[in-house]
Amino acid sequence: MAGTNASAKKKNTKNTVLRVLLYVVVILICLFTLYPYFVTVCTALKSRAEIFSINGTIFPIKAIWSNFTDVWKLAPMSSYMLNSIVIAGGSTLLAMLCGIPAAYALSRMKFKGQTAFLGFVIVSQMFAPVVLLIGIYKVMMAFHLTNSIIGLIFINAAFNQAFAIWLLRGTFLSISPEMEQAATIDGCNRVHALLRILLPVAAPGIVTALIFVFINAWNEYTVALTLISTDTFKPLTVGINIFNGYNMIEWQYLFAASLYAIVPVVILFVGIEKNLVGGLTSGGVKG
């Protein structure tokens, strides 16, 4: 009896040690992950002189909040912000308008070429725009969209089709088609069945796809850098580099402006984190 007690005690101590170790490791990882963000915030609040001084500081000696308002005066930040919103919003809308019907067909109908289409969707996911930039540039020239926000919307929507269709198809397949079938028998056509019955039930999956496409388009850099030459047409990701000159980098402004670009999406991302992972992996399993 005493023996089992002692071994139970030993096991308990071992568990406590493991537990403490787990906390320590997780806290260290979190601190490490947050370090770049900590640096960003502190630097955004410093003066230029403090950043470049020989005696570097960790925290700002005195927080200069005006850096956050100065960037709006020094650069067309309001245009950048508006452009980012329009590009991300427009791309999301277009990606959904094309993606929802396609995902619906893939999950509710049987047709010739279905596998081929699905295969192309998967393969298209593999090609980042950067490899095709020269080709994209030629297409944009043909449409006179080289220096235009509309052009960026089309590109972002196209390159996010794969993910949107994949995620939406997975969501639709997980919902039983019985309700829609009942509705169609009652004389409701497919469009109505989709809008009134399926979409409300599929809302969580749709919101996830929506936010994910929005974030991707908001964070896109390479295509915008290549296609847009007029300063006031640039999105935030490209525009903020106005503070990142060849000879001199205005770190305090660059980071203050960067925070405007990253805070909204980090919040959105934390919000969908749970659904997103399920969508990324399960989409491939179902069906």
Next chain:
Amino acid sequence: MKKKFKKVEPYIWILPSVLLMAVFILVPIVFVFRMALSDVSKAGLIKGFAGLENFRKVTSSSVFAMVLKNTLVWTVAVVGISTLLGFILAILLNNEFKGRKLARAVVVFPWATTLIVQASIWKFIIDTDYGTLNTLLMRLGIIDHAINWTPTAGAYFAWEIACGIFVTIPFVTFTVLSGLQSIDASYYEAAAVDGASYWQKMFQITIPLVRPNLTISTILNIIYVFNSFPIIWTITKGDPANRTDTLVTYLYKLAFYNGKQGQAAAVSVIGFLILLLCASLYMVSVLKKGDE
């Protein structure tokens, strides 16, 4: 009439999506192939068929071998190390503990942050003269004078790889985590009854069951990392002397800085073929998974 409509109907539903992808993905692919096989002027006009001349020019340049090697090192190092670390992190986060939700929210941060900003931050952190890494280590008393973290091109490249790993870990972690959470607890209970050790459970239950998730995250990451442009572009622009260039930064410079669009297209095609190989591996594994 109605029967006929039923046959065409699915194609009407997929038409917008097909059009969008055809015009903005398929057509660029065709253009890239055409330019790679053509004699292209500095202004980007096609002057005539050139056969494999662009490929010959690209592959015969001594820089190309180095760029290809860099791309391989970059992709393998970033994907390999972040898969290992991301997997370990997922195992840690799969434990029940107070503040787990908060920890998961923090871990997702680097995934959400645009790469261009991430890269700028790291460039600032490692700067020799005023970077915060030196400041932090000096304040903590670990070092007593500023260290030059980037004495060579290789050191720069290593930091770029570190930055790549930092931003890639969350994707691995969350993909694996979703697999871990779907494992039935009864497997572990049965194993515990049999007196299985921690490592036996790890290698005989956990790893086999999350393998599909690891496969997906690894293959997708190979493609994302291979194509990753902003990190290297922000920190070194591939300099000095192409020593930190990967395929995508190299082709970008060829096309948009040096006016060698034909050669850039050839590099694109080479990259495209490498990716196609990865894509088919991915497709095979996904479709195989669907059959099971």
